[in-house]
Amino acid sequence: MKTEDNLKKEKNISIGKTTYRNFPMVPRVVFGKGSFSQLGDILLPKRKNSEAPFIFLIDDFFENHMLALQIPLLFNDEIIFISAEEEPKTEQVDAIVARINEKYDEKPSGIVGIGGGTLLDLAKAVSILLNNKGTAKDYQGWDLVHKPALYHVGIPTISGTGAEVSRTTVLLGPERKLGINSDYTTYDQVILDPDLTKTVPKDQWFYTGMDCFIHCIESLNGTYINAFSKSYGEKALELCKEVFLEDIPESESRDRLMMASWHGGMSIAYSQVGIAHAMSYGLSYLLGVKHGLGNCLVFQHLQEFYPEGVKLFDQMLEKHNIQLPKGVCSNLTQDDFDIMVHVALGMEALWENALGPQWKTIMTPERLQALYEKI
Amino acid sequence: MKTEDNLKKEKNISIGKTTYRNFPMVPRVVFGKGSFSQLGDILLPKRKNSEAPFIFLIDDFFENHMLALQIPLLFNDEIIFISAEEEPKTEQVDAIVARINEKYDEKPSGIVGIGGGTLLDLAKAVSILLNNKGTAKDYQGWDLVHKPALYHVGIPTISGTGAEVSRTTVLLGPERKLGINSDYTTYDQVILDPDLTKTVPKDQWFYTGMDCFIHCIESLNGTYINAFSKSYGEKALELCKEVFLEDIPESESRDRLMMASWHGGMSIAYSQVGIAHAMSYGLSYLLGVKHGLGNCLVFQHLQEFYPEGVKLFDQMLEKHNIQLPKGVCSNLTQDDFDIMVHVALGMEALWENALGPQWKTIMTPERLQALYEKI
Numbered sequence: 001m002k003t004e005d006n007l008k009k010e011k012n013i014s015i016g017k018t019t020y021r022n023f024p025m026v027p028r029v030v031f032g033k034g035s036f037s038q039l040g041d042i043l044l045p046k047r048k049n050s051e052a053p054f055i056f057l058i059d060d061f062f063e064n065h066m067l068a069l070q071i072p073l074l075f076n077d078e079i080i081f082i083s084a085e086e087e088p089k090t091e092q093v094d095a096i097v098a099r100i101n102e103k104y105d106e107k108p109s110g111i112v113g114i115g116g117g118t119l120l121d122l123a124k125a126v127s128i129l130l131n132n133k134g135t136a137k138d139y140q141g142w143d144l145v146h147k148p149a150l151y152h153v154g155i156p157t158i159s160g161t162g163a164e165v166s167r168t169t170v171l172l173g174p175e176r177k178l179g180i181n182s183d184y185t186t187y188d189q190v191i192l193d194p195d196l197t198k199t200v201p202k203d204q205w206f207y208t209g210m211d212c213f214i215h216c217i218e219s220l221n222g223t224y225i226n227a228f229s230k231s232y233g234e235k236a237l238e239l240c241k242e243v244f245l246e247d248i249p250e251s252e253s254r255d256r257l258m259m260a261s262w263h264g265g266m267s268i269a270y271s272q273v274g275i276a277h278a279m280s281y282g283l284s285y286l287l288g289v290k291h292g293l294g295n296c297l298v299f300q301h302l303q304e305f306y307p308e309g310v311k312l313f314d315q316m317l318e319k320h321n322i323q324l325p326k327g328v329c330s331n332l333t334q335d336d337f338d339i340m341v342h343v344a345l346g347m348e349a350l351w352e353n354a355l356g357p358q359w360k361t362i363m364t365p366e367r368l369q370a371l372y373e374k375i
Numbered sequence: 376m377k378t379e380d381n382l383k384k385e386k387n388i389s390i391g392k393t394t395y396r397n398f399p400m401v402p403r404v405v406f407g408k409g410s411f412s413q414l415g416d417i418l419l420p421k422r423k424n425s426e427a428p429f430i431f432l433i434d435d436f437f438e439n440h441m442l443a444l445q446i447p448l449l450f451n452d453e454i455i456f457i458s459a460e461e462e463p464k465t466e467q468v469d470a471i472v473a474r475i476n477e478k479y480d481e482k483p484s485g486i487v488g489i490g491g492g493t494l495l496d497l498a499k500a501v502s503i504l505l506n507n508k509g510t511a512k513d514y515q516g517w518d519l520v521h522k523p524a525l526y527h528v529g530i531p532t533i534s535g536t537g538a539e540v541s542r543t544t545v546l547l548g549p550e551r552k553l554g555i556n557s558d559y560t561t562y563d564q565v566i567l568d569p570d571l572t573k574t575v576p577k578d579q580w581f582y583t584g585m586d587c588f589i590h591c592i593e594s595l596n597g598t599y600i601n602a603f604s605k606s607y608g609e610k611a612l613e614l615c616k617e618v619f620l621e622d623i624p625e626s627e628s629r630d631r632l633m634m635a636s637w638h639g640g641m642s643i644a645y646s647q648v649g650i651a652h653a654m655s656y657g658l659s660y661l662l663g664v665k666h667g668l669g670n671c672l673v674f675q676h677l678q679e680f681y682p683e684g685v686k687l688f689d690q691m692l693e694k695h696n697i698q699l700p701k702g703v704c705s706n707l708t709q710d711d712f713d714i715m716v717h718v719a720l721g722m723e724a725l726w727e728n729a730l731g732p733q734w735k736t737i738m739t740p741e742r743l744q745a746l747y748e749k750i
Contacts, residue, residue: 020407022417022564027402031603031645032395042397189397192603227630228406228567231638235610255602263606270406 023269024167024186026154031258033251036155036193040072043110046151050075052106057096057123059084059115059157067114067157067196076104084118087284087291090136090173093125100130107131110151110188116208117161117170117291120154124169124185127152136180137173145182154187157196159257160208160292162215162265164190170291176343177285192262194254206244206322207292209257210313212264213240214295217309218274219267222353226270233267236260244316274354275305275363278347279371282340289328296324301374305354329375340372341365398644399542401529403564406633408626411530411568415447418485421526425450427481432471432498434459434490434532442489442532442571451479459493462659462666465511465548468500475505482506485526485563491583492536492545492666495529499544499560502527511555512548520557529562532571534632535583535667537590537640539565545666551718552660567637569629581619581697582667584632585688587639588615589670592684593649594642597728601645608642611635619691649729650680650738653722654746657715664703671699676749680729704750715747716740 030038043054053076060081062068071079080096100108107130113123125136127149132139139145154164163169167186168179179185200208216237219229239260243253280294289297300317303310317324329337345351345368351359405413418429428451435456437443446454455471475483482505488498500511502524507514514520529539538544542561543554554560575583591612594604614635618628655669664672675692678685692699704712720726720743726734 018407018409019413020405020410022403022405022413025400025402025404027400028397029400029644030395030397032393032601034393035395038394038397194602226407227569227627227634231610231614231631231634235606235638239606252602256606259602259606263610 021270024183025266026165026187026190028189029192030190031192033195033255034193035191036067036070036196039112039153039155039191042153042189042191043072043112047074047109049106051104052109053077053104054110054112055080055100055108055126056112056114057082057119057126059119061199062114062157065199078103082115082119082122084116086118086288087172087177088118088122088125088170090125090140090171093122093129093136093171096122096126097129100126108150110153112153112155114155114157116156116158116204117163117211120156120161120163121169121171123152123154124149124163124187125171125180128169128180128182128184136171137175139180139182140171140173140176140178142181143183145180145184147184149184151188153189153191155191155193155196156258156261158200158204158208159197159254159261160210160212160264162212162261162268164192165262165265166268172284176346177281192258194251194258197254197258202320203322204292206316206320207290207296209240209244209260210296210299210316211292212236212257212261213244213313213316214276214299214309215273216240216264216267217306218276218354219271221306221309222271222274223356224271224353229267229269229271232263232269233271236262236264236267239263241312245312245319272349272353274350275302278344278350278354279340279368281347282344282372283328283375285343286332286336286340287328293325297328297375298371300324301371329372332372337369337372341368344368396645399558399561400641401540401562401565404567405565406567408570408630409568410566411442411445411571414487414528414530414566417528417564417566418447418487422449422484424481426479427484428452428479429485429487430455430475430483430501431487431489432457432494432501434494436574437489437532440574453478457490457494457497459491461493461663462547462552463493463497463500463545465500465515465546468497468504468511468546471497471501472504475501483525485528487528487530489530489532491531491533491579492538492586495531495536495538496544496546498527498529499524499538499562500546500555503544503555503557503559511546512550514555514557515546515548515551515553517556518558520555520559522559524559526563528564528566530566530568530571531633531636533575533579533583534572534629534636535585535587535639537587537636537643539567540637540640541643547659551721552656567633569626569633572629572633577695578697579667581691581695582665582671584615584619584635585671585674585691586667587611587632587636588619588688588691589651589674589684590648591615591639591642592681593651593729594646596681596684597646597649598731599646599728604642604644604646607638607644608646611637611639611642614638616687620687620694647724647728649725650677653719653725653729654715654743656722657719657747658703658750660718661707661711661715662703668700672703672750673746675699676746704747707747712744712747716743719743
């Protein structure tokens with residue numbers, strides 16, 4: 001995949017005039033405490049026949065949890081529990097798709113992803129690969145998917161990634177961590193039930209919420225921003241501040257963080273993330289650091305680029321008594337740094353958004369390595 | 376149509392547990408100055424064949440305007456210019472549908488509505504009636520449309536109504552002013568080009584912008600509100616305040632008002648409008664007062680219900696030197712008042728949202744008439 005070409009597509013710039021992305025929105029959404037119980041009714045008209053199952057991909061955190069008992073199984077529907085300990089991988093997608101194709105004579109009626117960003121991204125990718133030939137890595141990039149995905153439903157159980165509303169599914173492939181970014185990636189249906197986020201462990205809650213906070217800071221301070229993305233980003237940022245800096249009742253806080261994640265995801269429509277995400281991709285690729293935590297590890301050192309944002313971030317860390325791991329990069333070799341720097345600098349659109357078209361003169365490999373060394 | 380039944384559907388309350396509306400969002404949106412020029416490329420893959428035209432319903436304000444020359448006509452496509460002087464009517468929808476059915480052997484490829492709320496509502500209704508038997512009035516109400524509408528594209532040229540994003544099309548019928556409120560009403564595609572709103576006359580700009588401002592005040596102060604609708608309503612309200620009370624550059628102001636309208640429309644997903652809209656419906660029904668102006672005429676007298684909102688509204692009137700018509704109801708007969716009161720009180724969900732379940736004890740016909748007499 002040519003990165004130059006990619007950048008053009010990402011910005012949708014054609015020669016001589018600006019064209020704007022025709023952004024796919026989630027066409028159906030339910031919001032409300034307890035709305036998860038409507039899943040059965042929502043799936044019913046989408047069932048092709050009794051031989052075409054719904055496959056539920058669920059975070060294995062819920063394996064012995066009430067939620068697993070509430071899945072509206074019918075006929076030969078199947079639950080596949082999946083660990084979210086690691087970032088989602090292209091080969092994992094291929095394995096799930098192969099298993100489904102082998103087991104069932106009929107193509108499934110649809111895929112339901114239940115969990116955080118990892119599960120939501122896996123479910124998107126599986127639904128694409130069930131309707132498109134080849135392997136997941138073939139589709140990492142911009143608009144490489146040419147056939148609609150299988151009907152897919154996303155149900156977040158933690159808030160912040162925006163995966164429930166975005167047109168991408170970010171996967172760790174053999175060569176890169178990169179999204180399958182296409183019009184067919186977006187969910188056909190989302191259920192936003194804030195009660196499902198009751199069980200989130202506190203550190204996860206914080207890191208994943210910070211994913212939203214950080215991508216709002218990056219998109220609002222980026223050069224790509226326009227009024228559409230700005231309005232979503234500002235609302236998401238405001239909600240993050242309420243959730244992480246004010247003292248609001250827990251139930252209200254869950255509601256607002258779920259909406260922050262939603263609007264934060266939408267704010268990327270005509271913008272991009274920036275330095276923290278680019279560097280975090282490098283950390284994930286080399287060390288398998290999870291995305292939310294990776295963003296936090298990087299963002300704490302970006303005062304010179306996002307002064308206001310980092311100040312707020314420090315207040316949030318303090319208020320919630322979060323201790324970020326230290327010395328994460330202290331034992332790395334020069335080869336390791338080279339790999340991370342290479343992966344991070346490959347995210348050209350993110351750097352251009354953050355630093356403008358002359359970004360290469362600003363962010364040299366040496367400067368980037370020095371930032372990594374602080375982590 | 377039974378109003379009780381209607382109310383239940385509107386709130387989606389079933390016995391014993393709350394169910395939440397599965398809200399249809401516009402599945403595709405382009406935002407950007409000059410994005411109107413992408414219309415031809417967007418329609419191309421939706422053309423069924425050369426005999427199946429696109430029908431463009433356009434506000435006749437644009438009849439001798441550059442915009443009319445930029446319509447990407449192909450094959451037997453047709454432009455129908457329509458006056459937006461009056462509120463859209465069910466019989467008008469039926470006439471347009473009959474004309475299209477008579478003229479073409481094939482069903483059109485789709486309908487494109489270009490204009491303000493009137494044109495956007497007409498285009499939605501025409502696209503429904505081209506795929507559903509009977510007449511427009513048969514579908515006024517909740518979820519009475521059972522077959523998908525023809526592919527339809529909405530392009531607003533004035534900001535505020537939220538018609539570009541809502542799941543309703545409000546029509547003046549022989550018996551009532553009421554929406555065709557269904558999952559199939561929502562546009563399949565919207566193009567948000569703020570440059571198209573450059574030509575709006577100042578009073579129209581104000582009245583239509585106030586439609587957005589007023590429905591945000593009504594939904595945010597209503598009893599139906601939840602965190603989803605609240606986050607959209609708050610953002611829309613904030614944008615309205617910036618546009619109508621701050622001094623921002625015109626181009627920026629057009630961008631923000633277009634986004635205010637968009638978010639304002641979305642805020643109705645899990646909420647409702649309130650007293651101003653209910654009373655404005657009465658004014659429209661009896662006197663044909665246009666919706667935006669009608670809302671303003673009513674809202675100025677609603678201090679006791681929306682104190683903060685009316686205070687802001689007064690500041691906006693003053694800042695933009697807007698003189699609202701006076702004595703609109705001064706020559707009405709008792710029969711006239713009875714009709715308006717009857718129409719307004721018929722909007723049960725709006726009253727319940729505004730005043731709670733006991734609204735009938737609060738808003739008596741006498742009290743309502745006294746409010747109308749001030750206008």
